[in-house]
Each structure stands twice: as structure tokens, then as C-alpha cells.
Amino acid sequence: MAEEIKKEPPANFKITIDNITIEVPPGTTILNAARMIGPEVAPPAMCYYSKLKDSGGKCRTCLVEVAAGSTADPRPMPKLVASCRTNVMDGMVVKNVTSEKTLDARKGVVEFLLINHPLDCPICDQAGECHLQDLSYEHGVVQTRYEFKRRAFVREDIGPYIQLHMTRCILCYRCVYVADQLTDNRVHGILDRGDHSDISTYISKAIENDFSGNMIDVCPVGALTDRTFRFKNRVWFLKPMDAHRDCDKCCGKVTLWNRGDEVYRVTTRKDQWGEVQNDENGKPMWICNNCRFDKKQTSDWVIEKPTSINRHSVISANHYQVKVMPHDPLDKLLNGRSPLLLMDIHEESKVNQQDVHLDELFGPATGKTFNGEPLATGHNVTDIKEGVGANTQGTDSTNPGTH
Amino acid sequence: MQALTNRAKPVSRKKMNLWESMYLPEILRGMFITFKHIFRKKVTINYPEQTRPFSPVFRGLQILNRDEEGRENCTACGLCAVACPAEAITMEAAERQPGEEHLYREEKYAAKYEINMLRCIFCGLCEEACPKDAVYLSETFAPANYQRKGFIYGKKDLLIPHPKEDPEAYAKAKGSRKLHPEGHGNEK
Numbered sequence: 001m002a003e004e005i006k007k008e009p010p011a012n013f014k015i016t017i018d019n020i021t022i023e024v025p026p027g028t029t030i031l032n033a034a035r036m037i038g039p040e041v042a043p044p045a046m047c048y049y050s051k052l053k054d055s056g057g058k059c060r061t062c063l064v065e066v067a068a069g070s071t072a073d074p075r076p077m078p079k080l081v082a083s084c085r086t087n088v089m090d091g092m093v094v095k096n097v098t099s100e101k102t103l104d105a106r107k108g109v110v111e112f113l114l115i116n117h118p119l120d121c122p123i124c125d126q127a128g129e130c131h132l133q134d135l136s137y138e139h140g141v142v143q144t145r146y147e148f149k150r151r152a153f154v155r156e157d158i159g160p161y162i163q164l165h166m167t168r169c170i171l172c173y174r175c176v177y178v179a180d181q182l183t184d185n186r187v188h189g190i191l192d193r194g195d196h197s198d199i200s201t202y203i204s205k206a207i208e209n210d211f212s213g214n215m216i217d218v219c220p221v222g223a224l225t226d227r228t229f230r231f232k233n234r235v236w237f238l239k240p241m242d243a244h245r246d247c248d249k250c251c252g253k254v255t256l257w258n259r260g261d262e263v264y265r266v267t268t269r270k271d272q273w274g275e276v277q278n279d280e281n282g283k284p285m286w287i288c289n290n291c292r293f294d295k296k297q298t299s300d301w302v303i304e305k306p307t308s309i310n311r312h313s314v315i316s317a318n319h320y321q322v323k324v325m326p327h328d329p330l331d332k333l334l335n336g337r338s339p340l341l342l343m344d345i346h347e348e349s350k351v352n353q354q355d356v357h358l359d360e361l362f363g364p365a366t367g368k369t370f371n372g373e374p375l376a377t378g379h380n381v382t383d384i385k386e387g388v389g390a391n392t393q394g395t396d397s398t399n400p401g402t403h
Numbered sequence: 404m405q406a407l408t409n410r411a412k413p414v415s416r417k418k419m420n421l422w423e424s425m426y427l428p429e430i431l432r433g434m435f436i437t438f439k440h441i442f443r444k445k446v447t448i449n450y451p452e453q454t455r456p457f458s459p460v461f462r463g464l465q466i467l468n469r470d471e472e473g474r475e476n477c478t479a480c481g482l483c484a485v486a487c488p489a490e491a492i493t494m495e496a497a498e499r500q501p502g503e504e505h506l507y508r509e510e511k512y513a514a515k516y517e518i519n520m521l522r523c524i525f526c527g528l529c530e531e532a533c534p535k536d537a538v539y540l541s542e543t544f545a546p547a548n549y550q551r552k553g554f555i556y557g558k559k560d561l562l563i564p565h566p567k568e569d570p571e572a573y574a575k576a577k578g579s580r581k582l583h584p585e586g587h588g589n590e591k
Contacts, residue, residue, distance in 0.1 A: 231479075
């Protein structure tokens, strides 16, 4: 009997989210059903990552109200449910943006996520593509009510390429799943509990695995950042381009972030949910550390096209997509003579100097880099470098309680 | 042709009489009008010795602010540059190294910061965008120059004088307006 039932293709479930009805296969979560409808009704997600098994259920930003459980049992669910962890039932009615209760709860969740967040966006390399920034902009309150000292940690370099800013972490566990599911041996994890939870490697092991760089991309905040990109430029001043190369370890399909011909960083290609894109076979296009950190020459890559960026994103600001250059009347006016008074900006400007190649520097630039020593590089320093644990002296900007 | 206003006067072509052709009375009349203005109140002032008061919302040349200890506020976050409608602002960020803590307030700073005053339209959006109280539009003009290259203002042109080493110049650059009006800034 039971085998017969299994063989029958299961009928699709009808689910209504924000008054839009869609049919989805059983076993789909509410969040994924909402994503099938579109970004207008999809709840935000900080910890859920569809390409990582078992992720989700930690951050509570995807809370939704279930107004009717199913056709068989149409009672509403008593509490808001995490949509990334709740499967749909036939006849379920879900309210996301139409529910006052959900929006209010989400506001509270954002406030909790921001309690220990240093809000150092002006120096954070993630700014502009940070999910926590988007979330607090859309759902958060303007002012904080928190009056106590924020939890603070010393910044740590885990391995040669990745930098950990534990103060910014929201404990979504995505990076742990990346290490578990993509690499053959995980050397980092969450140490301690509660307020003391700290992502770290066990006894200063370095993260050197080939696919470890992907945890930079899955990190929804600026907790894990690219050491080779540190302070190089803001993401919205760079030009993202889809490119590929033949790589024996990974698919080799990436997004390059360029200024002129210089490749400032390499990332995976992201879809509209901020997750890594799937290739034509439905496999996520994770990239290896070799592609990400060592191929910083435009000549290493075959450039396909400019990455399409949502025009509401700050990354699309000041990016012009003109196909036809406007006609310059100067040639005709001057009968082909070159104008005497025009100034070559590169002769005068000290920004974007032609002899400084930031892409070739491993670390961040220093003042010397722009003042005659183009190879000078910073040491990835904070004020306190030694020791692990709470940054009690708190002399850097990640701890705004002190100066 | 129809006149645009009713004040237009047709040119008179009639022959001048003796009195008119002497010219002298008319010259004297013109000189009297000029002489009369000596006793009127002057509309000009002796700039630059004297200056006119600025409007409280005047938007002049940008300054890069320092904190009370003289450290640069700017962290090269790029918000002014992305807010700038004229795309006049460019910068290069650098990491603060040990021993530079007295120079820069945060671990990242603008090693190069440039405003192209030929492009700047003095709209004040950079001041509005700045999360660090670092850029302000002051009460001065960009002085005239014979060459375009004089209008690429770097950090040495824009930085406010050091408040401890040169308090007089600092106070002057700060101007009569308060740099930190009550309730401004979300630092705290």
C-alpha cells in the first residue's frame, strides 16, 4: 500500500501569499514559494541560502503570518513562523507584506540583529552589497534604543585570504555550511555560546582549502571579507563584468570588479536573491580560490558582458549604458585643430595614478602607496592585533563606544 | 518692427541748433550727474578688506573637517562621491598604519581626496551625504585662477587647519556658523 502511494506523482499544493495564489510541489518551503512569485512578496532572508543544505532558521527575518494552515485545518497558526523552515500545505494562506504583525516583528528582528553590529559601514568593504544594510534600510528603525556597550572582538585574519570581523557577524552559520559542504575539511566554526559566540579557527589554523573563498560571498554582512580587496575601493565605483576562464578546479565563471583594466576583486556571479547563480545544469557556480585571489589580470579572463545590476542598487549609480556616444562638436568647430585650453585630468589629478596598480598589491594601500612608493602595502592592522576575545580596549572604529 | 517695450525712443535726426552744437552745456550736465553720485551712499565695498555677511545657508568652498584633536574625519567611504551629481569628487582610500593614529580618526582614511572645482556646482549634497561630519561647505569662494589645473583641489587645499597647532586659522576656516548644529549627525 505504502509503496503505491509513493509511486503516484504528488499533486501540487495551492498556496496564497499576499493574495497571490501559486501552485508548488509539496515539500517546498513558504520562502521558496514566495520567491517563485517574485521579489515583491519574498520575505528577506539573512541566514537561509538555497544552495546550502540545512541553512536557515537562525536569523528570524523571514517570519511570516500564516492566516490559514491548510484546507483541511484552516485555523491560523498562533505565532509567526520562519518561512524558510516551514513547508507549504495545500490551501495555506500566508501574509507577508500585507501583515502588520509581520512587519512589526521584522522591525524588532532588525533591531536585535543591529544590537551588537558596529554600524561601521563607512569603512566596511561590504557596504553597498550588504544584506543587513538593505534589511535595516527597508525594515529597520532610524534610531537605536540600545545604550550599553556593544559586543566587540579583535579582527582576525583566518588564513592568507580571508579576514574575519567578528563584531559585524550576525551568526547566520552560512560560512560554516560552506566549509562543511564545499570543502573537504572544515577548520573553522562557532566557538563559545550566546553572546560570546565567536567564529574562529581552532587554535589559529589557517583556512587554506580551495573553495574556502566562497564563504566571503555567502556572508550576508561584512564579517568575512577579502583581504586582497581590503580598502581598495568601494564596490559602487567598480565596474562588474561577467567573465570566464578555463579552470580545472571550478566552473571558472565569475564576476570581475574592475577599475579600468585593473581587476580589484573576483566574486561568484550572484542572482537576484544575492545567492550564487546556477549554471545551465542547475549546479551552483562556486569558484575556487585560484580564480578568486590569484587571477588579478584582465588578460587571465575572457570578458563576456557587463553584469546586469538592479538599477535600484547603489552599484548601478553613475554607471552609464549608452550604446551611441553623443556627438562631440569640438572637432568641427575647431576645424580639426586640437584645443589649447583643455586639461588632461591625469596630469593634474593624484587620484587613479597611472603608476599605482592597486590590483597588484596584496594588502590594503597606505599613504605611501599614493605618494611615490606605489608598491607600499599596509599590514592589515588594527590597533589591537594580539590576543583573541573581546576587544575591551576598543580603540578602533568597530567599537563606537570608545575612541 | 514692433517694439518690445513702450520705452523705446526713435532716434532723432533733426538738425542741431547753435546751443546744442556747442556740446558744452550737455557735457556739463553729464558731469553734474556724475558729480552728484559722489555724495550718494556707496553700493560697493572694499573687497577683500571688507566682506559682506554670508547667508546662513551659503554654500561655498568645501572643507575637510578634523575632530577636536586634529585628526581627519574622512574615512573615504565614497558617499560624497556617489551623491555628487556633477561627479566632481574622487578619492583613494588607505589603511591607517601604526604611528598614524594622531593623524586619522579611523582605521581607513582618504590618502587622496580631490574635488574638481570646475565640475562642482556647490549643491551641498556631499555635505548631506557625509556620515562622518567630514565635508562641509564653508563661507569662502574658490578663488579665480588663470589655469584650469588650479581648480583641482587636493587635500592640502581642502583640509581645515589643525585646531591645536593653528587655532586662529582653524576658527577662521570654521567661519561664523556652527559646524555641529544641535541635533545633527547620527554619531551617537
